Amino acid sequence: MLGPKFEGYLKKKARVPRFLRNNYQRRYFVLDSQYLRYWNTKEKSKIDHNKKNKKPNIPKASIDLRSIQINSIEMLEGNTFTFKCLDLQKDSKRNTPTTLRCPYILSADTSEMAERWLKEIQYRVRNIRLTRVMSRI
Secondary structure (H helix, E strand, O other): OOOOOEEEEEEEEOOOOOOOOOOEEEEEEEEOOOEEEEEOOHHHHOEOOOOOOOOEOOOOEEEEHHHEOHHHOEEOOOOEEEEOEEOOOEOOOOOOEOOEOOOEEEEOOOHHHHHHHHHHHHHHHHHHHHHHHHHHO
8 A cells, every 4th residue: 555544524526417406415535545435424434343244335436546637636716626537448449548537526624625635646646657657667
């Protein structure tokens, strides 16, 4: 692992506008060295010790940090930041990821916390890129 996990609540903007409802959904995010995952609540992200297999619950989504475009990670206004992901399905002709998916727009409770999340994501994405480059040498 590149660093300790970073976790907490963020508001995620819905990809499709929702009629007469708030377009931001509060979700519990966990960032580790390879993925940014989120669940509806903190409790759902934890291992259920009452179950025999004691596996963590499946997240609502799991974003592979290799798919995040480093130059797309940026602050918007106040406590909101964004990033764009490539579809990691390979282009059959060039064997490279090509298609951009909808950008993620996330909002923290404070601008300081949004800056921290942004820096944590940038750090991990850069480390993944650096590790891949160094492994080719």
